[in-house]
Amino acid sequence: MELKKGYQKTEIGVIPQDWDSIHLSNLCRSICDGTHFTPTYVSNGIPFYSVENITANDFVNTKFISEAEHALLIKRCKPERGDILMTRITAGIIGDTKLLDWDVNASIYVSLALLKPNNYVASEFLYRYTKSSAFIRDVERRALINATPKKINMSEIGTIPIPVPSNKAEQKIIAASLSDADELVIGLSKLIAKKRNIKQATMQQLLTGKTRLSGFNEKWDIKQLGDVAHIKTGSRNNEDKVADGQYPFFVRSDSIERINTFSYECEAILVPGEGRIGDIFHYINGRFDAHQRVYVISQFKNEVLGQYIHLYMSQNFGNWAMQNSVKATVDSLRLPTFQTFEMLFPPTAAEQLAIIKVISDIENEIAALEKRLEKTRMLKQGMMQELLTGRIRLV
Numbered sequence: 189m190e191l192k193k194g195y196q197k198t199e200i201g202v203i204p205q206d207w208d209s210i211h212l213s214n215l216c217r218s219i220c221d222g223t224h225f226t227p228t229y230v231s232n233g234i235p236f237y238s239v240e241n242i243t244a245n246d247f248v249n250t251k252f253i254s255e256a257e258h259a260l261l262i263k264r265c266k267p268e269r270g271d272i273l274m275t276r277i278t279a280g281i282i283g284d285t286k287l288l289d290w291d292v293n294a295s296i297y298v299s300l301a302l303l304k305p306n307n308y309v310a311s312e313f314l315y316r317y318t319k320s321s322a323f324i325r326d327v328e329r330r331a332l333i334n335a336t337p338k339k340i341n342m343s344e345i346g347t348i349p350i351p352v353p354s355n356k357a358e359q360k361i362i363a364a365s366l367s368d369a370d371e372l373v374i375g376l377s378k379l380i381a382k383k384r385n386i387k388q389a390t391m392q393q394l395l396t397g398k399t400r401l402s403g404f405n406e407k408w409d410i411k412q413l414g415d416v417a418h419i420k421t422g423s424r425n426n427e428d429k430v431a432d433g434q435y436p437f438f439v440r441s442d443s444i445e446r447i448n449t450f451s452y453e454c455e456a457i458l459v460p461g462e463g464r465i466g467d468i469f470h471y472i473n474g475r476f477d478a479h480q481r482v483y484v485i486s487q488f489k490n491e492v493l494g495q496y497i498h499l500y501m502s503q504n505f506g507n508w509a510m511q512n513s514v515k516a517t518v519d520s521l522r523l524p525t526f527q528t529f530e531m532l533f534p535p536t537a538a539e540q541l542a543i544i545k546v547i548s549d550i551e552n553e554i555a556a557l558e559k560r561l562e563k564t565r566m567l568k569q570g571m572m573q574e575l576l577t578g579r580i581r582l583v
């Protein structure tokens with residue numbers, strides 16, 4: 189295939205002619221790892237970073253070592269602002285990174301490598317490249333085969349090729365663009381978390397009657413689930429599922445399988461009787477089938493809405509289930525646990541429906557934000573692929 193004018197083929201792929209493919213060791217003043225000895229931890233002192241701080245992106249809640257021990261450790265490997273931490277021994281992802289963009293006073297463990305960029309490359313650009321699929325792939329290729337946990341030797345890290353614009357200003361512009369995309373993803377994630385908290389608080393208020401919606405003031409009732417609905421388990425086995433089946437098949441999971449038969453055609457709530465008990469609640473109105481260890485709650489009495497019960501159970505059934513589970517090989521639930529579960533009920537379907545609508549509106553807003561977040565993440569991945577290979581130029 190003919191190269192596009194102004195581009196060259198390198199070991200890392202096709203890049204602009206005014207870019208270079210440079211091994212990581214030639215982009216760093218040094219690459220060192222942390223202490224090979226487990227330090228003595230103290231309750232308060234100098235932060236001590238390990239893999240967990242990177243994977244959780246949490247550098248506030250750390251372990252601590254004494255100032256005396258820290259003074260010894262930084263003689264060999266001293267983290268500083270502008271350096272990049274990289275996981276090199278972990279059960280998770282090797283090659284996960286964190287840019288130290290603050291004034292650092294910490295030591296690190298052997299599970300981390302510390303990359304100290306030289307003057308040829310902007311720290312922000314190198315950090316952004318370490319977040320690319322190409323970098324992770326190159327790290328994985330150099331990892332020790334069958335090592336448990338995963339590991340890459342220090343001597344291999346420096347051999348990773350990096351595509352670098354020769355113009356440092358271009359490096360910084362690319363890094364800034366990708367940072368803006370990151371901020372958008374972070375902002376959406378925070379907004380979704382906030383909306384989920386609002387939903388949780390709203391459910392807590394509305395499903396207990398502490399807050400009443402306008403126009404409703406009648407006294408609420410306490411009813412047992414067995415008095416307002418029919419409860420039984422399904423009759424199917426896992427072997428009955430069909431990959432492209434016509435109907436939903438509810439099993440002991442939050443994933444919904446498919447099946448070509450249906451035993452039910454109604455409004456229902458589906459709750460697994462074992463496994464993650466009190467944690468999974470499905471709602472459906474239509475044709476479906478259910479596993480023999482999944483409880484089907486249906487045939488709701490007059491003035492009782494299945495969607496309201498679904499909301500109430502998702503909020504309150506978990507604690508009841510754990511208190512009343514049968515302790516065997518796995519925790520499991522029996523029919524009486526469902527039948528005797530007590531719920532607060534607005535006396536009219538109209539008030540139940542009003543509560544459902546308020547919470548449903550919040551859920552729809554969250555779903556729309558989640559779709560936007562997914563799309564933004566995909567766009568960001570596309571930007572990384574284009575900008576970090578020079579396919580799109582910003583200067």
